[in-house]
Amino acid sequence: MYKRILAAIDWTTSSESVLDQTRQLASLTGAAVFVVHVRAADFPSLPSILNTLASQALAEQPAGNGASSVARRMVDDAITVLSTAGVHAEGLLLESTPGATPRALLDQARELDVELVILGSRHHGRPSVLFRSNVADEVSRHAPCPVLIVP
Template structure:
């Protein structure tokens, strides 16, 4: 970050409760630092999806990602934070790591919509924590 740039935060949002908590944290941090947020929502077809049925690929994954993205952008805009966003057809970790190249901070939830609900740290947050070129904040759920 140079002296004239604002603090840049990349946040991954997949619609899960923990990703929405990450978005809330990123909004608060952007306000405090007079920064900006770049929301990444990644989607991809499950393995073999294109080989099932008559070969027509259902757009529901992309449409769901676009709805999640629109809600995230709206939340940041309503909070008065400069925000941009992108829906990416790629693995979430790859999309976030690519976006992190121009960021000062990446914020992710500790788990998203992955298959293993009992894990404390998801594969995306683990990959981002180990490979991001900038600082990473992993938002965990509040203890009861």
């Protein structure tokens, strides 16, 4: 049935449901899971970059992005949850420009040749629905494979 599943997680509460559904399906089918988080790339100003680098140098901390490390921890925690349940899982942290999350997920699904994409529904307020589309809607319309959208 499914041999390769892409599970997209984000900061919303639906990520727990995404992982639960992923765990259940992967356990039943023996599928490998790719846990993916797409982080909108920040475009900091040059002064903020220099301040950050200077602060890290003075504190003798390795250069790094705080948001990136938090996102990496989220992906690593998801892999731990799945691995503890006996599911083979790998994690991917992607960056995209703001608004390009659906394209990043679709490109990754094609590149990994997955047979199922699992992601949460994101309920936007009324004004948001008028001006931009939902990530789950975009992915489901253009995915190269079936898509499971969980609440």
